[in-house]
């Protein structure tokens with residue numbers, strides 16, 4: 001039902017703004033170091049930039065905003081930083097839940113959250129449930145997420161169905177993999193933005209971004225604002241997307 005509605009939306013808006021923007025929010029630590037502060041202050045300021053990105057997405061009628069908040073590799077950070085990040089996620093959820101409802105935002109998390117603290121898991125489930133019927137922006141947070149993990153999980157589900165005789169192995173196609181990914185109910189990612197100067201994907205939505213447009217900026221995430229977001233959108237709108245074909249959707 002929701003997917004059908006999104007497809008309609010996509011058809012109408014395909015020639016202008018992106019429907020689904022995914023952001024790799026990088027540079028919090030460097031931002032803090034440059035200010036002579038501890039790294040966690042960069043994450044706190046990063047939360048302010050998250051709120052600005054959400055406001056911009058609503059104002060510009062984007063349908064889905066996916067944010068890479070914690071990668072499966074982020075467990076390699078010092079325990080103090082991980083703990084502080086988890087506390088920040090919990091604080092963000094507890095304080096912003098009323099705003100999610102007020103702004104008709106559907107909150108969703110992708111990633112393996114089973115190793116998070118029980119309290120955080122409960123807050124995530126609560127926010128997902130209470131906003132499930134909201135029809136505005138889908139705020140999709142990638143937490144303990146890895147693109148390879150997502151593909152492995154999809155493959156496991158497919159193998160399970162093949163073993164149970166529900167799925168014919170010869171019928172497996174590209175969209176079979178997509179159908180079992182954590183993003184199965186979402187529209188394709190149109191635009192990936194990465195802040196912080198690095199030009200790599202860092203195990204983000206690997207399968208999903210095969211034909212996404214990429215936008216890299218040196219701006220550190222806490223300095224990200226509506227002007228930079230607009231610049232990324234303008235860059236997207238000016239591009240011709242061919243999806244491997246010939247002059248398809250734009251100009």
Ligand code: FPP
Pocket residue numbers: 025026027028029030031043044046047050067068069070071074088089092141196221
């Ligand atoms: C990468 O910067 C950022 C993260 C690993 C965490 C992102 C978290 C937030 C923006 C905080 C709030 C988010 C939500 C959704 C409540 P980095 O630490 O790798 O920076 P560096 O490359 O400069 O070290």
